[in-house]
Structures are given as C-alpha cells and as structure tokens.
Amino acid sequence: MRTVYLNGAYLPETEAKVSVFDRGFLMADGVYEVTSVLGGKLIDFPGHAKRLARSLSELNMRAPDAMGDLLEIHREMVTRNNLTDGLIYLQVTRGNPGDRDFHYPPAGTAPTLVLFTQSKPGFAHAPLAQRGARVISVLDLRWGRRDIKTVQLLYPSMAKMMAQAAGVDDAWMIQDGHVTEGTSNNAYIVKDGRIITRALSHDILHGITRAAVLRFADEAQMRIEERSFTLDEALNADEAFFTSASAFVMPVVEIDGTALRGGTPGPVATRLREVYIEESLKSAI
Template identity: 70%
Template sequence: MSRIVYLNGEYLPEADAHVSIFDRGFLFADAVYEVTSVLGGKLIAFDGHAVRLQRSVDELGMNYKVDMDELLDIHRQLVERNSLEEGMIYLQLTRGNPGDRDFVYPAQDTTPTLVLFTQTANLLNNPKINTGMKVITVEDQRWARRDIKTTQLLFPSMAKMMAKAAGVDDAWMFEDGAITEGSSNNAYIVKDGKIITRHLGNEILHGITRAAVLKFAKSAQMEVEERAFTVEEAKNADEAFITSASTFVMPVVEVDGQALGDGKPGSVAARLREIYLDESLKQAI
C-alpha cells in the first residue's frame, strides 16, 4: 500500500504528491526540517520539535507561523493513515514557489510549501545498541549557522559517505581541532565518569534529544560539562555516544580506529538510553 503524505493541506498517495521545479527548497535548499520519532504510535518530544521549527523559520525570515494544534493533528493523521507504530515523521517547510528562479527572497505573501511523510524504522532494537558505533573524524566544512535546521545537508551526506568508504558507521566533524558534532547527531564523550559535550552555539544543532538527555543526566546526579573537546580527547575517552531523534542514545566504541575503554558499549550510555526512553515514553502524545 502506498504511503499517504501531507502536502499543503492535502493528504495524498505519495505518487500523487508533486512540488514545483521553481520551489526554493529545490533550487536553493531554502528550507527547514524536523524529524519526530514515533514509538507505539505516539509522538516523542513533539513540542520541542515544533518550537525549534518556529525558531528556524524566524532565523530565516520565512512567512510561517507554527500552529501547534494544527501541526499535531497532521502528525497524528499521518500516524493513523499509515498505521505507523515505530518510525519517524519527516517535516519540510520551504519558502515556497515564487514562479521563477531568483536569489532575492520572494514577496512575503508567497505561500510556503509544507510537506510531511512517514518512515518506518527499527528504533528500539537497532543492533548498534549492543555492538556500538565506530566513527572517523573529518574536517567540518559546513556553513556557519548550523544551529538552524536547514536542508543544506550536502556536506553531512559527504561525511556519511566518507565513513562508509572507511568501513565505519559515521563521521564526527571537527573544527580547529575540536569536535563539533556527528553528521546527523550530537556527540559526547565520557571521561572519569563525567559526560562532556560541546556547548550550544552557532557551531552545532541545538538537539531536542540532546536537551532532554542532559536534563535527565543531571536529574540522575551525573556530572555534565558543556564545552568543546578535542579529537585527541575523543580518542582517549573512556566511552562515547551520540544522541538524535532517530537513535535516542547510541554508544560509540571506536574513534579513528582507536577503541574506547574495553571496546564495548559503556555503562553511562546504556543508563542514559534507559532513562531517556522511560521518561520520553511517559510523555509521548
């Protein structure tokens, strides 16, 4: 059965959903996006994603006001129409179709393009939970406003392919010798029991999962330090992990070919994943 997707107010079979070639999302990556996880047919951290969407829209000066109730209804409709139990809902908002190609932003009354679709995925039982991920480090060559969740994802895609060519799972990007984040996730190391992750700024995405995990870690009396850490620190960490909407908390066991700790998923990551899932499922809507 074909997926049912949402496009500008309509629910359509995916084969019937079409966007203009003049849409600025296609021509300029003039678009923002969010990905919300679904577990047991319920949305995880929906409010956080909606709030961040509005922030991205505001930072780019797009003509769109997030209606929380309307957006929640669209998400729930897609879950129901696609019988989605476990997976993700992808949302993309573009500045719209001005009718031609021009670097200058179109008139403010240009209608934005809003697209949402579902993806099924094995989120709870990803095999990497037991084996851990291996990563390489690559120089960060993205634009300077990584705090805005735009669809400008060419370099992260290139980083993913560099990791694939190296026979590992992902890439952590670095700038001036310090790790910024993973290609599609926030990065963390653990040293002497302390969780270390880069502080918020324009250099990294302000992860919704990141915020929740750090809050839960502090509530569990875990020590957290938000600062830049170097590639060398990462290689010499006791353990490491990533967070994202689709991986929750996922252990990292190797950086640039160097095993961390005993080369197995660490206890801090395991505990944080357990806490995160427990609390998030309680709050799922």
C-alpha cells in the same frame, strides 16, 4: 503506499508533487524537523515544534498557515500510515515564487509544507546500540549557522559516505581540532565520570534529544560539562556516544580506529539510552 501531507492535502506518495521552482529545490531554502514515533505516539513533539518555529524565525521565513495544527497533522499521519515505530519528517520551504531568483519571493508567497513517514519497526532496540557505533573524524566544512535546522545537508551526506567508504557507521566533524558534532547527531564523551559535550552556539544544532538526555543525566546527578573537547580527548575518553531523534542515545566504541573500552558500549551511554527511551515513552503524545 504511504500517505504524504502536502500543503493541506493528504495524498498518495506518487501524487505528491512540488514545483521545480520551489525554493527548497533551487536554493536549499528550507528547514525541517524529524519526530520519532514509538508505539504510535510522538516523542518530544513540543521541542521539535518549538525548534521549527525558531528555525523559521532565524531565516525570516513565513510560517505555514497550518503551523497551529501540526500536532493534529502528525497524529493523522500516524493513523493514515499505520505507523507504530518510525519517523515523521516535516519540511517547510520558502515556497514557489514562479521563477528562479536569488531574492526572496514576493510578500505573501505561500510556503511549502510537506510531511511523510518512515516506518522502522523496533528501532528502539536497534542492533547498533548493542554493539556500539564506530566513527571517523572529518573536517567540518559546513556553513556557520548550524544551529538552524536547514535542508542544506550536502556536506553531512558527503561525510556519511566517507564513513561508509571507511567501513564505519558515521563521522564526527572537526573544527580547529575540536569535535563539533556528528553528521546528524550531537557528540559526547565521558571522562572520569563526567559527561562532556559542546555548549550550545551557532556551531552545533540545538538537539531536542540532547536537551532531554542532559536533563535526565542531571536528574540522575551525573556530572555534566558543556564545553568543546578535542579529538585527542575523544580518543582517550572512557566512553563516547551521540544523540539524535532517530538514534536516541547511541554508544560509540571506536574513533578513527581507536577502540574505547575494548570496543564495547560503556555503562553511562547504555544507562542513558535506557532512561531516555523509558522517560520519553511516559511523556509521548
């Protein structure tokens, strides 16, 4: 049985309870982060902690009292759950005001802080990375502040179910004919040796893995263009891939039924995945 962290206590998952009046449950009024664990160590933790602070600030949400102890808590979660490879999910909500109200809770209301683990043995060597992911395009119907990592994940969940119904692995979302991002990842194409990905804005999540991958690509003297790209560009790309904390760098071999590179992962995505995992393990804590 997993151990869950809830508001200062480490509890068996069956005993971890949150009020029905919690704003996360009633209003999706919460933010979250997911940190990968490889070999018992945390990947890109400082980036996730920094983005969490930004999300809280953007929503004027009180930070948990344990904010300064998050690294220690994450390490304790690794130990208590005997986690070798997997994920640590963290969620902060605006807390329990005692009743349902559109207005924010009274000043001083304590936020809710939850962490739990998901074990994924060997997920750095996922079979999907060897064969490549297939995606479909769907309209992007999310709210406008996608740069804030909120728990408002209904539409991404719907898009993932659309992908499942289509017999593919994921979906890329389209706004005004341009790709924004995947359901839970940042999207890229490769054309004539150039890595193309949408620039940071309110339109996409400021991915921690994205930042690391682009830094490694720049150090390898790969050409990078941060700009929006159309679905047509993606269909005619030499390669495509996506990045996230749980997928690392994932080659995309098919978009809307159109195969890229004959349906095989490309060299740029394959190399970036190798480099990301190798370099991230060096800096893991």
